[in-house]
Amino acid sequence: MRMQTETRLDFSGLSISRDQIGFLTELLAELMGLLQDAVGQEDAESFIAVVGSRMADRMNAEYLKNLGVSKLEADTLAAVLVDLKKRINGGFRIEALYPDRIVLANSRCPFGDFAVGRPALCMMTSNVFGRIAADNTGYAAVEIEDAIARGDANCRVIVYLTPVPMKRQIREYYPQGKLDV
16 A cells, blocks of 8 residues: 655645744743753853854844944944844834933844743843943943843833943943954
8 A cells, every 4th residue: 555645735724823933933932941940040041141142243243244334333233232123023112312321122022922931031132232232332231121021011121331330130241352244
């Protein structure tokens, strides 16, 4: 008896929530959740911080190259942070721009519902924003005041461009140099 190797069923009309991006987002979120459960939130944040830092170096180099500048001024930096999140389906916007800080609000996490309960994923935002800001301004500190991943309705992120009194929720970043793209 010969096995049929091709299906004649049409699945194109089914409401299946898997495409490449959705699959990869879910995969990363599940890996983060597993890592968080296995080693704890603090160690999971350390792992994601390394990934975020590496990615930030490449993203910063791409923006600098494409904009034809050697460094980003604060207003352009704020726009770049919003743009890079927009490109990955985040809902960030500039809430306020001051000489010493950028305040960003977010209504949609790039990880979607998979972020809820996985606050270690916020380290990606912290490190990407912090690394890019520090490499362009000489210093940055990032505070994630509100986070969808922690159960808040929205995210509110403050990127400080000058030193601030440190508290637990703030992470400091210093320049690391530039990568060529």
